[in-house]
Amino acid sequence: MSHAKRAAAFVADAERTRWHDEALWFVREKRDAAAASVPDWEALRSEAAAIKRHALSRLPELWERFEANAAARGAHVHWARDAADHNAIVLELLRKQGATRVVKSKSMLTEECGLNDHLERHGIDVVDTDLGERIVQLRGEPPSHIVLPAIHLRRHEIGELFVEFMGSEPGCDDPETLTRVARQDLRERFLAAQAGITGVNFVIAETGGFVVCTNEGNADLGTTIPDLHIACVGLEKIIPEMKDLAVFLRLLARSATGQAITTYTSHFHGPQSPDHALHIVVVDNGRSRLLAHDSFAEALACIRCGACMNTCPVYRRSGGHSYGTTVPGPIGSVLEPSRAPARHASLPQACSLCGSCADVCPVKIPLHHQLLAWRSELAEMGVTPRLRKLSLALGGRVMASPTLYRSAGWLVRRCGGRLGAGVLRWLGQPWTHARELPPLPRESFRARFAARRAER
Numbered sequence: 001m002s003h004a005k006r007a008a009a010f011v012a013d014a015e016r017t018r019w020h021d022e023a024l025w026f027v028r029e030k031r032d033a034a035a036a037s038v039p040d041w042e043a044l045r046s047e048a049a050a051i052k053r054h055a056l057s058r059l060p061e062l063w064e065r066f067e068a069n070a071a072a073r074g075a076h077v078h079w080a081r082d083a084a085d086h087n088a089i090v091l092e093l094l095r096k097q098g099a100t101r102v103v104k105s106k107s108m109l110t111e112e113c114g115l116n117d118h119l120e121r122h123g124i125d126v127v128d129t130d131l132g133e134r135i136v137q138l139r140g141e142p143p144s145h146i147v148l149p150a151i152h153l154r155r156h157e158i159g160e161l162f163v164e165f166m167g168s169e170p171g172c173d174d175p176e177t178l179t180r181v182a183r184q185d186l187r188e189r190f191l192a193a194q195a196g197i198t199g200v201n202f203v204i205a206e207t208g209g210f211v212v213c214t215n216e217g218n219a220d221l222g223t224t225i226p227d228l229h230i231a232c233v234g235l236e237k238i239i240p241e242m243k244d245l246a247v248f249l250r251l252l253a254r255s256a257t258g259q260a261i262t263t264y265t266s267h268f269h270g271p272q273s274p275d276h277a278l279h280i281v282v283v284d285n286g287r288s289r290l291l292a293h294d295s296f297a298e299a300l301a302c303i304r305c306g307a308c309m310n311t312c313p314v315y316r317r318s319g320g321h322s323y324g325t326t327v328p329g330p331i332g333s334v335l336e337p338s339r340a341p342a343r344h345a346s347l348p349q350a351c352s353l354c355g356s357c358a359d360v361c362p363v364k365i366p367l368h369h370q371l372l373a374w375r376s377e378l379a380e381m382g383v384t385p386r387l388r389k390l391s392l393a394l395g396g397r398v399m400a401s402p403t404l405y406r407s408a409g410w411l412v413r414r415c416g417g418r419l420g421a422g423v424l425r426w427l428g429q430p431w432t433h434a435r436e437l438p439p440l441p442r443e444s445f446r447a448r449f450a451a452r453r454a455e456r
């Protein structure tokens with residue numbers, strides 16, 4: 001299903017659309033204020049971009065260095081070619097431990113790999129412990145945003161969910177009370193967990209350690225109580241040295257939520273004690289293919305701050321689920337077509353090419369240029385929708401020929417506007433489904449220009 005069709009369901013609820021748009025714009029404004037408070041913000045962005053591009057050009061060397069350093073600290077590193085490999089490795093580790101109750105902190109990678117479903121099919125109970133993630137897990141739906149997974153939901157919807165699953169007071173939609181109820185419920189699950197799974201924000205080759213950033217401290221609780229910690233990380237998350245980390249930590253939270261730093265920045269260097277085990281699963285799942293692609297490799301520099309989503313006018317008004325991908329928004333529209341071009345062919349077309357995403361991206365990924373590049377790439381692959389191809393070909397022919405252009409304008413005006421507007425609407429769909437075209441002028445620009453000149 002195309003982005004436009006999925007978005008239709010979201011847009012049909014005008015109140016939700018308005019509220020979603022405003023909520024994300026509020027976060028965008030917080031980001032602007034936080035960025036403005038750092039005098040060397042632009043220099044930081046440039047430095048982060050340079051570090052990431054340098055790291056992406058040396059991945060094999062950096063990962064080898066990391067593996068040796070992590071092993072020296074007592075951690076085990078596993079390599080997963082794809083999602084199936086990743087899920088099999090995690091399941092095997094849990095089985096060896098005899099673990100059937102697992103707590104997981106937010107990890108878009110495990111979402112991408114469908115880990116929860118896989119483990120549940122094999123009798124393992126997985127509880128997402130980030131509050132937003134827990135909410136969408138209980139609703140049986142994917143996150144709609146990479147940093148704010150339940151941003152598409154209103155308070156009363158969360159209140160109703162908690163009545164059903166956590167026995168909270170009916171009618172309560174007070175965020176503090178609901179958070180207290182969730183905390184109580186989660187605490188029991190933390191205490192009963194036999195393993196903790198986390199994502200990873202940054203892996204440091206120099207030290208063999210890694211960092212997990214959360215606002216709720218759930219990654220710390222989930223990895224301190226059980227004896228087994230499994231950290232799942234994408235191939236692109238490595239940085240060379242510890243000093244590089246400071247650059248990214250200054251950018252990440254400011255870009256994501258406008259905070260100076262995430263509430264918890266947890267460093268893991270080997271297992272926490274001789275009784276604990278630490279396993280790190282490094283996942284490719286299409287990343288090396290993307291890395292080999294000149295036009296889109298830079299997208300791997302993404303640090304998953306979500307700023308491009310918060311600022312994107314399309315994302316804000318169509319909701320994250322309209323993308324039908326694990327990572328939605330501008331960066332998702334760049335990443336996902338590389339996995340399944342035909343399935344995600346509508347995503348680059350949904351972009352307005354305003355460039356706001358690239359302006360806020362802390363690692364300077366030229367997102368709108370990449371989305372434009374995807375349009376030609378997908379056209380070459382032959383997966384652009386037929387009607388769009390036809391209307392673009394027709395438009396191209398008309399624009400390229402002054403005679404055809406003049407004749408088309410004459411025909412449209414001659415038909416009194418109604419037929420012409422109908423044709424334009426047909427050619428421009430679905431763009432014109434929810435927009436009124438301005439009234440057609442009575443005469444062409446050329447005619448008016450010539451008349452003015454004659455008057456003078």
Ligand code: SF4
Pocket residue numbers: 255301302303304305306307308309331357360361362363364365367
């Ligand atoms: S592409 Fe840039 S702005 Fe978007 S999530 Fe990634 S780092 Fe953040």
